[in-house]
Each structure stands twice: as structure tokens, then as C-alpha cells.
Amino acid sequence: MVRKKSKSELEMAEIKFRSLLDKRDAFNDEANVSRDERDTLNEERRELNEKMQTLKEQRDSLVAEMRLHKKERNECQMKAKELIEFRRKKRKEMGGNLGANLDRMRTDIENLQNKQETVPMGLKDENLVLEEIKRKRKDIEEYEKLFQEQERISTDIESLDDSINLFFQKADAEHELVVKLSEEAHIIHEKIVGLVKEISHLISESNKKHDEFSAIREKADYYHNRAMEMREKILSKRKEKREEAKKARDLIKKQNIETREALDSKEKKEKAADDALKTLLEKGKVEMK
Numbered sequence: 001m002v003r004k005k006s007k008s009e010l011e012m013a014e015i016k017f018r019s020l021l022d023k024r025d026a027f028n029d030e031a032n033v034s035r036d037e038r039d040t041l042n043e044e045r046r047e048l049n050e051k052m053q054t055l056k057e058q059r060d061s062l063v064a065e066m067r068l069h070k071k072e073r074n075e076c077q078m079k080a081k082e083l084i085e086f087r088r089k090k091r092k093e094m095g096g097n098l099g100a101n102l103d104r105m106r107t108d109i110e111n112l113q114n115k116q117e118t119v120p121m122g123l124k125d126e127n128l129v130l131e132e133i134k135r136k137r138k139d140i141e142e143y144e145k146l147f148q149e150q151e152r153i154s155t156d157i158e159s160l161d162d163s164i165n166l167f168f169q170k171a172d173a174e175h176e177l178v179v180k181l182s183e184e185a186h187i188i189h190e191k192i193v194g195l196v197k198e199i200s201h202l203i204s205e206s207n208k209k210h211d212e213f214s215a216i217r218e219k220a221d222y223y224h225n226r227a228m229e230m231r232e233k234i235l236s237k238r239k240e241k242r243e244e245a246k247k248a249r250d251l252i253k254k255q256n257i258e259t260r261e262a263l264d265s266k267e268k269k270e271k272a273a274d275d276a277l278k279t280l281l282e283k284g285k286v287e288m289k
Contacts, residue, residue, distance in 0.1 A: 010237045017234055020227035027220035031213050038209035045202040052195040059188040066181035073174035080167035083160050109136050 112133045121129070 010234065010241065013230060013234045013237060017227055017230040020223050020230055024220050024223035024227055027216050027223060031216040031220055034209050034213035034216060038206050038213055041202050041206040041209060045199055045206065048195050048199050048202070052192055052199070055188050055192050055195070059185050059192065062181050062185040062188065066178055066185060069174045069177040069181065073171045073178060076167045076171035076174060080164050080171065083164045083167065086160065105136055105140050109133055109140070112136070 112129055
């Protein structure tokens with residue numbers, strides 16, 4: 001039976017390293033999905049912000065125009081009220097009904113003239129009647145002057161009435177524009193309120209996605225750091241293995257050198273002995289038995 005060779009510590013570390021990298025990459029992919037979803041929400045929010053800004057500008061323009069018409073309306077109403085007060089004072093200046101008084105005074109003169117012409121009377125009484133007629137004619141002259149002034153004031157009052165009506169008509173027209181612009185501004189404002197709610201929702205969802213992205217990224221960073229630690233361990237093991245292999249090679253090399261040196265020394269000794277023997281033989285100092 002063939003026994004399965006067990007994995008070395010370095011091989012186990014490399015397997016663990018690859019596992020950590022795979023987990024890191026998986027969490028990075030998941031984090032990227034959350035980041036893309038967050039960025040999509042932020043882009044939607046940006047587009048809605050631009051749309052809301054455009055609506056705000058439209059609303060503010062309508063409100064500014066409405067304020068101008070409101071100011072014009074208020075001024076027209078104020079001028080109309082001022083003219084109404086002025087007309088009241090003019091009417092007060094007119095006093096009573098001068099026309100009726102003049103008619104009554106003319107009738108009195110006619111009655112006196114008829115009396116003077118038809119009723120028998122003494123000279124004294126007739127002179128009294130004539131004096132009364134003269135006095136009343138003088139009063140009529142004064143009243144006619146007052147009546148003319150009253151007529152002029154009445155004409156002024158009629159002109160004031162026309163002006164007052166014109167101011168009120170202008171105020172009504174301005175008020176209609178104020179109401180119309182106010183309604184348009186309100187419609188746009190309601191749209192802005194709706195966009196604010198949408199943007200608020202997008203911000204909330206974007207924050208959730210960002211928190212989700214950060215949490216997943218932390219996990220990815222955790223496995224990345226673990227992988228880097230394992231990488232350092234693997235590099236250290238590989239270095240130790242290289243150093244051990246180098247030591248083994250150096251030891252073998254040293255042994256080979258020592259062996260060669262030993263062989264060389266033995267050969268040199270044997271050669272020296274042979275050379276010495278040869279020299280002795282050549283000199284005849286060695287006898288062969």
C-alpha cells in the first residue's frame with residue numbers, strides 16, 4: 001500500500017495564503033457591487049438636486065414677480081383709499097343742497113313781486129316789499145357763486161369717482177395676477193417638497209449602501225492583511241528552505257573539496273615515496289634482496 005505523502009508546512013501555508021486571497025477577492029467583489037449601487041444612488045440624487053435647483057429658480061422668479069404685483073396692488077388700493085378720504089372732505093365742503101335753496105329763494109322773489117303788483121298797499125309797505133326783493137336778489141347772487149363752486153366741486157368729485165374706480169380696477173387686476181402667480185409658485189413648491197422627500201430617501205439608501213460597502217471592505221481588508229501576514233511567513237519559510245539547501249550544498253561542496261584534497265595528499269605522498277625510491281636505486285644505495 002502506497003502511503004500518501006503529507007504536505008509540508010510551506011505547502012500548507014501556500015494553500016492557506018491562496019484561501020485568504022480568494023476570500024479577500026470575494027469580499028472585494030461584493031464591496032464593489034455595494035459601492036456601484038451607492039454611486040448610482042448618489043448620481044440619481046445629483047440629478048434630482050439639479051432638477052430641484054431649476055424648480056427653485058422658477059419658484060423664486062414667480063415669487064419675485066408676485067411681490068411686484070402685490071406691491072402695485074397695495075399702492076393702488078392705498079391711492080383709492082386716499083381719494084375716498086379726499087372725496088369725503090370735498091363733499092363736506094359742499095354743505096347743504098344749494099340748488100334747492102336757490103329755487104326756494106327765486107320762488108320767494110316771485111311771490112313778493114306778485115304781491116307788490118297785485119295786492120293794494122301803502123307806499124311804506126310797498127317799499128318794504130321792494131327792500132325784501134332787493135335783499136333776496138343779493139342773497140341769490142351769493143348763493144349762485146356758492147352753487148357754481150359746489151358744481152365745480154361736484155365735477156371734481158365725479159372725476160375722483162372715476163379715478164377711484166380706475167385704481168380699484170387696477171388693484172383687482174393686480175390681485176388676480178398675485179393669485180395666479182401664487183398658485184403657480186405653490187404648484188412648483190409642492191414639486192420641490194416631493195423632490196426633497198425623494199432626495200432624503202436616496203440619501204438614506206446611499207448611506208446604508210456606504211455602510212454596507214465599508215463593512216464588507218473591512219472584511220476584505222482583514223483577509224488581505226491575513227494574506228499578507230501569511231505571505232511574509234511563506235517568504236520566510238522559502239528563505240529558510242533556500243538557506244538550508246545552500247548549507248547542504250556548501251557542506252557537500254566542502255566535503256568534496258576535503259575528499260579531493262585528501263586524495264591529492266595521498267597521491268603526492270605515494271609519488272614522493274616513489275621518487276625517493278627511484279633516486280636511491282639510481283645511486284645504488286639500495287640493495288635488492
